[in-house]
Every structure is written in C-alpha cells, then in structure tokens.
Amino acid sequence: MKIDxxxxxxxQPQPFNGAEMSAIDKRPLAGTVAIRSFGLAGDMVADTEHHGGPDMAVHHYPRDHYAEWDAWLGGHDLLSRPAAFGENIVAEGLTEDAVHIGDRFRLGSALLEVSQPRKPCWKIEHHFGRKGMVARIVKQHNCGWYYRVIEEGAAQAGDTLERVEIGHAVWNVAHVFAKFYDPAHKATRKECEQLAALPRLSDELRGEARARLQT
Known part of the structure; x- marks a missing residue:
C-alpha cells in the first residue's frame, strides 16, 4: 500500500489557554525534513508528560476524516489547511481500520512503526472552539495514530508513505482505541492480556493493560 x-x-509551543502551552498549531515544512527518533526536525512538544517520547514521535491523522468533520462542525477555517488536528503527516487514503499496531511504513529514507492510537484531549476542542469533538472521536474511533522511528532518515512533501510490513494484524488502530477509550467496547480480561503482550504496542498502553488486569 502506498499513499502520497x-x-x-x-x-513550536505557543500560548494556548492562559498559562497553558501547546504545539498543536502545526504548519507545513519546506524542503527535505529530517526524521529523528524524537520526531520531525523543527517539531516540539509542550506537554512532555502526555506527549512526545519515542513511542509518540510522529503523529498521523487521516485527512479522509476532514469532510465529515466539516459537515459536523458546519464548516471551519482550520479544515481548509493542513494539520488541523496537529498531525505531522498530512495524507489521504489510510484510516484507523486499515492500519495495525506494529505496521511499518517507509517514508523517504525513514522507517516508521505504528505504536498506538492518539488519545483525544480537551486541546482539540479548544483549538477548534467547539465542544463535543472528543466525545465524537471516542464514539467513532477516528483518532489518528502515532509512529515510533525505527530507522532515522529524511522525507519531503510529495514523497510516498509505503507499508512494507504488517504488524499485529488482529489489532488495527480503531480496535485498540475502542478497547482503551470507548466505554461501549470495554476490553475483556482476555483482551487485556492480549494487549499487555503485544510487543509493538507502546509501553504506556501495555502498562495500562497490565494495570487493568490488577483491578
């Protein structure tokens, strides 16, 4: 599978909500971009407690969802430009039900591996100025995902994102998101055991699955 x-x-972190800082307002980079273990060169994280790190180095939110968001929001200026959801990769043709934890993708000379779904937070609603977006993401599982960087490299706009390896085929991103965050699809004990044992799932979510087994 290849997509453009x-x-x-x-x-970069900017004032967002009073004293709160955020780097959700991302803009396109010109030319060749270095992709390092911490993410794209020039990209920074404001909240290092909940974002960033090797398992959340690169964020991908499908542009496929923009039209439905535009209809639901009744139109919004943010959706007319790239990275409305703070994503690093802007592309269409790949969604959460077709991407699995552990899938590997070649982007330019870098090799990326899907590590976890993105957990939505209040910053999305503040960014758009609209309540109810987090609840909609939880219900529809249109969450986006993160990659870890297996091989550092470089890429640029116009390159292809090519899947070169299928990871944990039973666990696509939408399925994992539902089991962790959607109360209507709460994980069973057996599913928690499976998630805790997934070697390519992020350390954070494997830890969360183990914690649920203790309760």
Whole structure:
C-alpha cells in the first residue's frame, strides 16, 4: 500500500489557554525534513508528560476524516489547511481500520512503526472552539495514530508513505482505541492480556493493560 504525503508539518509551543502551552498549531515544512527518533526536525512538544517520547514521535491523522468533520462542525477555517488536528503527516487514503499496531511504513529514507492510537484531549476542542469533538472521536474511533522511528532518515512533501510490513494484524488502530477509550467496547480480561503482550504496542498502553488486569 502506498499513499502520497501532501505535507509534513511541525509546530513550536505557543500560548494556548492562559498559562497553558501547546504545539498543536502545526504548519507545513519546506524542503527535505529530517526524521529523528524524537520526531520531525523543527517539531516540539509542550506537554512532555502526555506527549512526545519515542513511542509518540510522529503523529498521523487521516485527512479522509476532514469532510465529515466539516459537515459536523458546519464548516471551519482550520479544515481548509493542513494539520488541523496537529498531525505531522498530512495524507489521504489510510484510516484507523486499515492500519495495525506494529505496521511499518517507509517514508523517504525513514522507517516508521505504528505504536498506538492518539488519545483525544480537551486541546482539540479548544483549538477548534467547539465542544463535543472528543466525545465524537471516542464514539467513532477516528483518532489518528502515532509512529515510533525505527530507522532515522529524511522525507519531503510529495514523497510516498509505503507499508512494507504488517504488524499485529488482529489489532488495527480503531480496535485498540475502542478497547482503551470507548466505554461501549470495554476490553475483556482476555483482551487485556492480549494487549499487555503485544510487543509493538507502546509501553504506556501495555502498562495500562497490565494495570487493568490488577483491578
């Protein structure tokens, strides 16, 4: 599977909500972009407690969802430009039900591996100025995902994102998201055991699955 990447985006922490800082406002990068173990060169994380690190180095949110968001929001200026959801990779043709934990993708000379779904937070709603978006993501599982960087490299807008290896085929991103975050699809004990044992799932979520087994 190959899809075209229309933009690679990065952002710097900026005042967001009073004293709160955020780098959700990302903009396209020109030319060749270095992709390091911590993410795209020029991209930074404001909240290092909940974002960033090797398992959340690169964020991908499918542009496929923009039209439905536009209809639900009744139109929004943010959706007319790249990275409305703070994503690093802007592309269409790949969604959460078709991407599995552990899938590996070649982007330019870098090799990326899907590590976990993105957990939505209040910053999305503040960014758009609209309540109810987090609840909609939880219900529809249109969450986006993170990659870890297996091989550092470089890429640019116009490159292809090519899947070169299927990971944990039973656990696509939407399925994993539902089991962790959607109360209507709460994970069973057996599913928690399976998630805790997935070697390519992020350390954070494997730890969360183990914690649930203790309760």
């Amino acid at each position: 990447v229309t933009a690679l985006c990065a952002g």
